[in-house]
Amino acid sequence: MDHFLYRDGELWAEDVRVADIAAKVGTPFYAYSTATLLRHFQLFDEALNWADHLVCFAVKSLSNQAVLTTLARAGAGMDVVSGGEYARAIAAGVPGDKIVFSGVGKTRDEMRAALTGGIRQFNVESEPELLVLSDVATQLGVIAPIAIRVNPDVDAKTHAKIATGKSENKFGIPIARARDVYAMAADLPGLNPLAIDVHIGSQLTDLEPFRLAYQKVAELTEQLRADGLDIQRLDLGGGLGIPYERSNSAPPLPIEYGQMIQETVGHLGCEIEIEPGRLIAGNSGILVTDTIYVKSGEGRDFLIVDAAMNDLIRPAMYEAHHDIIPVKEPVAGAEQTAYDIVGPICETGDTFAKARNMPPIKAGELVAFRSAGAYGAVMASEYNSRPLIPEVLVDGDQFAVIRARPTYEDMISRDTIPSWLQDT
Numbered sequence: 001m002d003h004f005l006y007r008d009g010e011l012w013a014e015d016v017r018v019a020d021i022a023a024k025v026g027t028p029f030y031a032y033s034t035a036t037l038l039r040h041f042q043l044f045d046e047a048l049n050w051a052d053h054l055v056c057f058a059v060k061s062l063s064n065q066a067v068l069t070t071l072a073r074a075g076a077g078m079d080v081v082s083g084g085e086y087a088r089a090i091a092a093g094v095p096g097d098k099i100v101f102s103g104v105g106k107t108r109d110e111m112r113a114a115l116t117g118g119i120r121q122f123n124v125e126s127e128p129e130l131l132v133l134s135d136v137a138t139q140l141g142v143i144a145p146i147a148i149r150v151n152p153d154v155d156a157k158t159h160a161k162i163a164t165g166k167s168e169n170k171f172g173i174p175i176a177r178a179r180d181v182y183a184m185a186a187d188l189p190g191l192n193p194l195a196i197d198v199h200i201g202s203q204l205t206d207l208e209p210f211r212l213a214y215q216k217v218a219e220l221t222e223q224l225r226a227d228g229l230d231i232q233r234l235d236l237g238g239g240l241g242i243p244y245e246r247s248n249s250a251p252p253l254p255i256e257y258g259q260m261i262q263e264t265v266g267h268l269g270c271e272i273e274i275e276p277g278r279l280i281a282g283n284s285g286i287l288v289t290d291t292i293y294v295k296s297g298e299g300r301d302f303l304i305v306d307a308a309m310n311d312l313i314r315p316a317m318y319e320a321h322h323d324i325i326p327v328k329e330p331v332a333g334a335e336q337t338a339y340d341i342v343g344p345i346c347e348t349g350d351t352f353a354k355a356r357n358m359p360p361i362k363a364g365e366l367v368a369f370r371s372a373g374a375y376g377a378v379m380a381s382e383y384n385s386r387p388l389i390p391e392v393l394v395d396g397d398q399f400a401v402i403r404a405r406p407t408y409e410d411m412i413s414r415d416t417i418p419s420w421l422q423d424t
Contacts, residue, residue: 002283003033003394004370006329011368015397018288018327022366025390025401027290028307030377032062032402034070034395036284040254041074044276047258051272054120056100058238058277059085061374062285066393066402068092071280077120079238079275083110090117100235100273102149102197104129111136111144121145123197123235125172130185137190147195147235148182150175150220152213154200172198175216182224193229195273196221199237202278205251207260210239214264221268234265238275242282244321244371254279278374285373287312288327291365292344301339303361308343309350310383312369312376316349324352327366330359337361345384377403387411 003014011018013031021031044055056077059068063085068078069092077098078089089099096118101110104125111133114122124130124146137144151172173181178196185193200213214236221231241251254276261272289307296302314320324341336357343350352369361367377391387410391403 002370003035004286004368009329011325011327011329013286013394013399016394016399018286018368019366021392021394021399022288022290022327025392026405027288027366028305028311029390029392029405030285030287030372031392031394031399032064032067032281032285032373034393036373037067037070037280038074040276040280040284041071041076043254044258044274044280045075047254048261048272048274050258050262051266051270053272053274054098056098056273056275057280058275059089060378061277062281062376063088063378064391064393064402065092066391066400067281068094070393077273079277083107083113086110086114086117096120100275102199102275106133108132108136112140115140115142115144119145121147121195121233121235123147123149124185125149127173127181127184130181130188130191134188134190142190143192144190145192145194146185147197147233148173148178148185148193149197149199150178150217152198152200152216154209154213154216175220178220179223179227182229183227186229194231195233195235196224196231197235197237199235199275200239202239203241204239205241207252207257210236210257211260211264214261218265218268221265221270231268231270233271233273234268235273235275236261236265238277238279240276240279242279242371242374244282245323280374282371282374285371285376287322287369287372287376288366289369291361291363291367293363294339294361297340300355301337303339303341303358303367305341305343305352305367307352307369307389308345308384308386309347310345310381310386311343311389312352312372313379313381314375315352316347317379322352322372323370324356324358325368325370326359326361327368334359341367345386382411385411 054077056079058079072092072094078094079100080086081103102123149172152175243250289305293304309316338355341353387406390405393402
């Protein structure tokens, strides 16, 4: 579900014409729907209403301050994976006791900042990290609440680059060694091992891998309690997928996910934490781009748009699909044309879709990439010295630019000429 719908022959974002945004801010740009963001957060929150719980938005999926502030005011916690994301969460008004710090390579400076500024828990991923965190916490004279991330060796059946729960992945501690590592944590000063963390991957469209992983977590919880540890929380990660292709069957709903969590770990009486990102942010955003040229090639037509792989890298990196639609609503039953939809960057990889059937598109007509809210703007770059594109937040009948497009001068001014190259 989203709030990007055709009305009166044009695409609207809530109660704002997408073409009006384009006329004001130029193309390409990202537009986010406040109503969609809040609705998807609320679906997760309601799905866990049978237990004490916290829905922590995965900041890595969409980190704009306006988006984080919107979710924070709705009661969301935050899952962060860097010092920068922690600073963003704090700046958005999220209290430290609602921030979970994940990631395999936390530095001493990041640990120190979180322990000083407030943290709900660290999700620790290795024995060396335990030792470093213990040392930092002891130096500060505080106790660091921790979960240990266990790797359950479960195949998430998702793209290889976003699978995180198999034995060959870099994440977590093998679940077979978890009891020994928890015993180590319990003996170290400055640490309070009060939770278990598991996260098996992203864009999962089947609940069975989750079920297998959570059953292993339930067994481990009972073992650790028998060992004398007070396990109070289960951090079950994120990863529930979204329907990037509207023609495909829909992934499980948050309510079904919540029911499965209750079936597998509900009997343990633990507080439940989850870390959704994509399902909250993905369908809340579109990427709008203008058609520069329509080019006839050898046996194919190219739609050359002003967005590029530096703006949305998912198709180039993951072979990811995004539905692409005209901003002007096509006539019902309109003839379809197969286009290769490409950007201006000097790489063949700058291709969004091949042989995509669409209504005929002319130069100067806008098209929109659906489901672009997650891992779109956050993964963008200035490759080819292309400025980062604007982000726009829509709320009802109003919209605002929440990140402006830098000028070429802005980009160049960030570079520094060393003294020996400066004119004297």
